[in-house]
Amino acid sequence: xxxxxxxxxxxxxxxxxxxxxxxxxxxxxxxxxxxxxxxxxxxxxxxxxxxxxxxxxxxxxxxxxxxxxxxxxxxxxxxxxxxxxxxxxxxxxxxxxxxxxxxxxxxxxxxxx
Amino acid sequence: xxxxxxxxxxxxxxxxxxxxxxxxxxxxxxxxxxxxxxxxxxxxxxxxxxxxxxxxxxxxxxxxxxxxxxxxxxxxxxxxxxxxxxxxxxxxxxxxxxxxxxxxxxxxxxxx
Numbered sequence: 001x002x003x004x005x006x007x008x009x010x011x012x013x014x015x016x017x018x019x020x021x022x023x024x025x026x027x028x029x030x031x032x033x034x035x036x037x038x039x040x041x042x043x044x045x046x047x048x049x050x051x052x053x054x055x056x057x058x059x060x061x062x063x064x065x066x067x068x069x070x071x072x073x074x075x076x077x078x079x080x081x082x083x084x085x086x087x088x089x090x091x092x093x094x095x096x097x098x099x100x101x102x103x104x105x106x107x108x109x110x111x112x113x
Numbered sequence: 114x115x116x117x118x119x120x121x122x123x124x125x126x127x128x129x130x131x132x133x134x135x136x137x138x139x140x141x142x143x144x145x146x147x148x149x150x151x152x153x154x155x156x157x158x159x160x161x162x163x164x165x166x167x168x169x170x171x172x173x174x175x176x177x178x179x180x181x182x183x184x185x186x187x188x189x190x191x192x193x194x195x196x197x198x199x200x201x202x203x204x205x206x207x208x209x210x211x212x213x214x215x216x217x218x219x220x221x222x223x224x225x
Contacts, residue, residue, distance in 0.1 A: 041217055043213075090156065096211055104148075104157070107154065107155045
């Protein structure tokens with residue numbers, strides 16, 4: 001079955017540690033996205049990538065980093081520079097073009113202890 | 114103000130119709146989307162409408178778009194308790210191809 005997987009589902013981190021969230025898709029989509037969701041907030045775009053080895057900052061990129069070495073994979077690293085990293089992180093993918101609405105993964109809930 | 118705005122809460126009785134409203138600001142919107150999110154889960158694309166259309170129907174779902182007023186609505190007929198979730202409105206724009214702009218979501222609660 002085609003889809004997007006994110007791992008782990010729950011992640012706990014101590015302050016000052018970097019942590020990497022995994023996102024993999026087998027839909028052959030060109031574009032991949034990372035969003036952050038906080039309670040009562042909409043989704044805010046962290047980073048996105050439209051092609052391998054290229055990515056762009058979204059609205060809240062500070063304290064995060066990404067890589068896109070393979071079409072299928074778009075890992076997100078939450079660095080110690082991110083001041084308030086506790087949130088629900090959602091990965092999505094889509095075909096390029098104006099119909100950008102995509103498929104979302106199940107999410108990773110990150111809690112900083 | 115926000116690019117995409119939605120009311121935060123809606124409560125309906127089972128069997129009634131639900132109408133969730135959304136307004137957006139960008140005139141270069143190409144497609145508008147409705148997503149559903151159940152607790153602890155990712156977003157599920159329910160339906161979408163091209164900005165040149167004014168209505169789309171898909172089983173129990175009806176989307177109405179008033180482009181002049183930049184107003185989008187999602188009507189769910191015969192609402193069931195399983196429809197209880199957060200519903201997000203989103204838009205894509207010609208100016209920033211490939212990304213979506215989301216509202217804060219409307220929490221729909223369906224009472225038996």
